[in-house]
Amino acid sequence: MSNLISSLPLASVRVLDLSRVLAGPWCAMVLGDLGAEVIKVEHPKRGDDTRDWGARVGATETAYFNSVNRNKRSVCLDLQTAEGQQIARELAQQSDVVIQNFKFGGAEKLGLGYDQLKEAHEDLIYCSISGYDRRGSEAARPGYDLVIQGEAGLMALNGTADQPPLKFGVAAVDLFTGMYSAQAVLAALFERQKTGNGRHIEMALFDCGLMITSYYGLEALIKGEDPLRYGNAHPSIMPYGVFDAEDGPLVIAVGNNRQYERFCREVIERPDLVEDDRFRTNLSRTANREVLAPELEREIGKRTRQVLLERLTRACIPCGEVAGLHEALTSTRAAEAGLVTTCTHPEAGSTHVLAPPYRFDGARLPVRSAPPQLGEGTNEVLRSLLGLSEQRLSQLKADGVV
Known part of the structure; x- marks a missing residue:
């Protein structure tokens, strides 16, 4: 020592x-x-x-x-x-x-x-x-x-x-x-x-x-008002946040349009959500989040976390379970x-x-x-x-x- x-x-x-x-x-x-x-x-x-x-x-x-x-x-x-x-x-x-x-x-x-x-x-x-x-x-x-x-x-x-x-x-x-x-x-x-x-x-x-406050702070200065609050969702990226699967919450972070396409086709099996002009780009998805979010939540809620995590991992989309604090501290990862x-x-x-x-x-x-x-x-x-x-x-x- x-x-x-x-x-x-x-x-x-x-x-x-x-x-x-x-x-x-x-x-x-x-x-x-x-x-x-x-x-x-x-x-x-x-x-x-x-x-x-x-x-x-x-x-x-x-x-x-x-x-x-x-x-x-x-x-x-x-x-x-x-x-x-x-x-x-x-x-x-x-x-x-x-x-x-x-x-x-x-x-x-x-x-x-x-x-x-x-x-x-x-x-x-x-x-x-x-x-x-x-x-x-x-x-x-x-x-x-x-x-x-x-x-x-x-x-x-x-x-x-x-x-x-x-x-x-x-x-x-x-x-x-x-x-x-x-x-x-x-x-x-x-x-x-x-x-x-x-x-x-x-x-x-x-x-x-x-x-x-970082990027939120600068956005407030640019807009001259407080940014909207989205809870566990991301203000600028869609879909990106915490979602409820059939048996519990998980994090899904779809970071770009290619990932979004794989997410729709391979994970939730909804190719129509890729082909819809309202959802083709991240900017359009965030502008229409009130329409898209319920569709995604419905599909994610039909499947278990294990199924979703396996599909997300195969599709190279960042994901993970939401763990309790004690669970995280005592995890194999820690x-x-x-x-x-x-x-x-x-x-x-x-x-x-x-x-x-x-x-x-x-x-x-x-x-x-x-x-x-x-x-x-x-x-x-x-x-x-x-x-x-x-x-x-x-x-x-x-x-x-x-």
């Missing part, structure tokens, strides 16, 4: 993760997956908020916390104390990257703002994650994924036209912001190799939420890819951890360490990085600082 760790892309990088909940921890976890040493700072008693969210794992972890904190060490510090703040500053001086998502101005009040830290560490890469533009009129507003899904127009994209606004099933804004932030940190690390200079990266949830792994746990015995999605030179990057119990790395990290003695650590614990 040691040779593998030393060969990971970010093996020489240390990250101080002062963030909590989702966007910041996700960014730090991505860097940890790529080999960085990640030190997660948490309150000695409460820990990260997400240690109390969702299904419990042992005494201090939950499924929510574990989903964004693999490949990290947990160090407990009370940042409301002067000693805790000083230790955090010293850890920052030993780190390449600092990630924080305090409320606006919160890091500065603790003496952990970018300008304060860079005085002694000019090549520091510092990532601030906030709800809104830190230089705008809403800088002080707290940012929450659900709120920003509404404000960025994302809820207006989901569901069908007869439904009220609908959020994504996962905290999509937080997750995308975490990924965008990790990309920015990687770019800054690359630049630092050439220039020796650090960077202050500023990321906002609203900015990233608006980016997710097992063969090594996407779900099990780590030992001192209290629960073992716990499931999702593996990083990256492969380098054919090998999936490893889960080097399970999501940490609260404060499990405090003594070791402070002893090895800051040289604190056992006596000093004991006193800090007695004082409630760690």
Whole structure:
């Protein structure tokens, strides 16, 4: 394992993760997956908020916390104390990257703002994650994924036209912001190799939420109004979406006119739907979807998923069953890819951890360490990085600082 760790892309990088909940921890976890040493700072008693969210794992972890904190060490510090703040500053001086998502101005009040830290560490890469533009009129507003899904127009994209606004099933804004932030940190690390200079990266949830609208967003600007909502159908391609077979749902993605012809002739045995001028091209099919859709739904509903999937596969048309979440996670496909792994746990015995999605030179990057119990790395990290003695650590614990 040691040779593998030393060969990971970010093996020489240390990250101080002062963030909590989702966007910041996700960014730090991505860097940890790529080999960085990640030190997660948490309150000695409460820990990260997400240690109390969702299904419990042992005494201090939950499924929510574990989903964004693999490949990290947990160090407990009370940042409301002067000693805790000083230790955090010293850890920052030993780190390449600092990630924080305090409320606006919160890091500065603790003496952990970018300008304060860079005085002694000019090549520091510092990532601030906030709800809104830190230089705008809403800088002080707290940012929450659900709120920003509404404000960025994302809820207006989901569901069908007869439904009220609908959020994504996962905290999509937080997750995308975490990924965008990790990309920015990687770019800054690359630049630092050439220039020796650090960077202050500023990321906002609203900015990233608006980016997710992508082609829908541009279409709204072109038309001057909200695009129609099509639920599981595609706004620009027909037929393309979720359909109900005789025994359950499946996905059918007919991407071009040649596929449509094979679909009609070989899958649903309706050559008349190819020869009809209203359906010859994708543009004409989308323009006449209200006529075509019931015909397709009727034919698909007459056949079982197995029959349809076999015919679709022979016709080289993308397709698949709609699986439940547990079914997908426990599928042969997920097992063969090594996407779900099990780590030992001192209290629960073992716990499931999702593996990083990256492969380098054919090998999936490893889960080097399970999501940490609260404060499990405090003594070791402070002893090895800051040289604190056992006596000093004991006193800090007695004082409630760690």
